[in-house]
């Protein structure tokens with residue numbers, strides 16, 4: 001039994017309508033290639049500095065409606081990378097005009113069945129044109145781990161910088177994850193150094209299929225992202241990889257039988273001695 005999954009790469013701009021239009025075309029391409037699950041990158045709908053709160057307040061409902069419509073129309077499971085959201089999962093507002101970076105999951109009936117809020121925020125100095133990234137200045141971190149049940153796999157959710165914290169992925173595996181998604185907007189510099197290595201490490205140590213869906217290219221004068229969206233199996237094989245720059249789709253087949261053979265032959269969960 002195998003299921004085809006897709007990583008969608010984008011070079012999102014500050015134009016909501018054109019970003020959604022691009023994503024609409026990419027969904028159709030993924031569907032035409034037989035995918036039943038698509039993963040969008042971080043901030044696919046709007047990529048610009050300092051607009052997260054405004055985007056969340058003005059466009060969250062519209063983006064949600066578009067996602068529901070697309071999921072139904074294309075009969076796809078959609079993992080919606082990240083969107084800024086001005087309220088917490090319990091409905092309370094995020095204080096101080098901050099937002100959460102949330103990943104929503106839609107089933108092919110158009111229902112939003114899960115939400116994960118990014119836990120690790122990117123407050124890092126990078127020696128690139130932007131230099132300083134202070135995600136916590138505008139974002140509040142999430143707290144809860146999420147694994148979504150689908151008919152073909154349990155899917156663990158994470159976002160971008162999370163990928164550097166292996167304990168999160170161990171917990172997702174403990175919660176039953178079989179596929180792990182990493183929507184991202186890695187910087188060019190850190191992506192070149194670490195992106196594929198991190199994704200492969202998470203795949204090998206959790207024995208999950210890992211789908212890394214990134215932003216790729218020059219977004220504005222200061223911001224360049226790494227692209228190289230890819231799909232990696234539980235043995236660490238890179239099944240599919242996208243080019244560095246621009247929008248596109250790559251697909252790969254998720255082979256559950258092969259994954260459980262790997263898990264049975266090398267039972268890492270049983271052998272774990274430290275937590």
Ligand SMILES: O=C(O)CNC(=O)[C@H](CS)NC(=O)CCC(=O)C(=O)O
Pocket residue numbers: 042043047048049122133134135160161164185186187190191
């Ligand atoms: O700012 C936006 O518009 C979209 N959000 C992002 O780009 C986020 C927060 S700044 N980026 C990362 O987490 C990069 C991680 C990374 O590059 C690494 O871990 O090396």
